[in-house]
Amino acid sequence: MKVGFIGLGNVGGKLAGSLLRNGYDLTVRDLDHELAQSFLDKGAHWADSPKELAEKVDLIITCLPSPAACAKVMEAADGLVHGLTTGKIWLEMSTTDDAEVRRLGALVEATGALAMDCPVSGGCHRAATGNISIFAGGSRAAFERVLPVLSTLGRRVLHTGDIGSASVLKVMTNYLATTHLCALAEALVVCKKAGLDLGTTYEAIRISSGNSFVHETESQLILNGSRDVNFTMDLVIKDVGLFDSLANQLGVPLEISPLILDIFKDGQQRFGAREWSSNIVKRLEQACDLQVLAPGFPAELVDYEPEEQGAEVVPPGRSA
Template identity: 65%
Template sequence: MKVGFIGLGNVGGKLAGSLLRNGFDLTVLDQKPEVLARFAARGAKTADTAAALMRDCDTVITCLPSPAASAAVMDEMLAEVGPGKIWLEMSTTDEAEIRRLAALVEAKGGTAVDCPVSGGCHRADTGNISIFAGCERATFERVLPLLTRMGRRVLHTGPVGSASTLKVMTNYLATANLLTCCEALVTMKAAGMDLATTYEAMKISSGTSFVHETESQLILNGSRDVSFTMDLILKDLGLFQTIAERNDVPLELSPMVIDIMKDGQERYGLRANTDDIIRRLEEATGLSILAEGFPAELIDDEPEEQGYEVFPPGRAPAQAAE
């Protein structure tokens, strides 16, 4: 399988790196020439245009910052889509937009899959990230060998659009959890608690979470460099809120989360790291939320292994294949 990859940013570059590391015939495209040069030095081919990439590859993967960016790239590629071609959309995008673009691909005889990832850049770097995949079951089985080289746990979520719907939900949950971790850490500091002890109490308790065990460490170190920015999370939060509004769900917390992150963006910059949001509470209280012994960056210490499909409770592999 000849694979093309468009978008070599914080996540896309690491996913593409996993394919290269695992011996795939890989051609890449990015707006930054220096990024392309680094991949070429590692053995990847490079393309001049998205259309050429689709023409020369069996499968093309996109991992881009916005639905508009994905639509623009698809406009370039569509003339080269034909029977047997597969488009994997790994961007976090709007489920209605992915269905629109998928219909265009399918009208040309190609196949579309929305397969966003979840788990952080550090896990994307080691091939241990989780991947959702929305498509027909037969298509899923065709692309599974590819997905299990980029990710550890792969979930078939249903038809095209279902993976993107679930992905923005997970980013909403992660952001809401980040805000509660910030409030917990600042409140414990104000109450005179040692922050390293507070971190461990949260970690071993019912209050723990993936966000706490990763991002709280970066907050306490002071680097707060989670490789994810406020403009991107506000895009994802907006997509989640849109899903709720389309389905007449009167959310209460979601609008508050959006308002808090917008305020953080206004204070600290369009592309400030999401973990900088704790500065709002630091400034309001005059407290410094720092502790010794925490890392400046997240490193995945789980060894890279062959990925595998995961199944919802009560669904055996034979049932999923039906």
């Protein structure tokens, strides 16, 4: 199967790297040609437009920073939709709005191609090793066709239902992760102010009911001081905003997500839109005139688990 990949940023570049590393015939495109050069040097092909890329390959993956960026790639005069024909497949791996991915999916399916939303979760360090988790929304027939590719890109692959369902679950999980990041910032600053050793504090959280994936990853970067989580404040606001908007549309009177948005909007105003999201702790560090730092923690996250072929995750109550 020939695969095309559009969007070689923090996550997309690592996903595309997994495809190339595992022997796929890969064609790439990004607005920044320099991002593509390392892929071209390793044998990938280049496309001058999304339309040309779609014409050259069987499976097209987009991984872009916003719904607006994806719409432009799909619908421009030289857009991806215009290169699709019957039998081709489009996978949207960006974190996006469920209504928008369904709208674009309808345009794709009008050409005879298949459409799925397949966002990832688990951090850039796991995207780099092919060990990330993938939510996959779309028909079961489409899912089974792309499962070999998805199980190369990720270790755990969950078929979530119709197109759009994966995007809902993705923004939900990003909301939960951001909520715990804000809570961890408060917890670490309080323990520092109380005079506790922060290495001990980290372990106390890790072995307790207060633990989470976010703690085991982002707390290490906070304590190191690098805060380099490969995810920025503007993207947090986008993702939590998508979750909050969905709740408003559904008439769910949320209380926490509006507060999380306010915290990050304040952080963005203070530190800049492209500041690492983990540096939200700086708001409290500045307010308390202290720094949440401890020796022995890494400056960046590395996935030390060996790369494994992925597999479908089957929810309770569903037949395998």
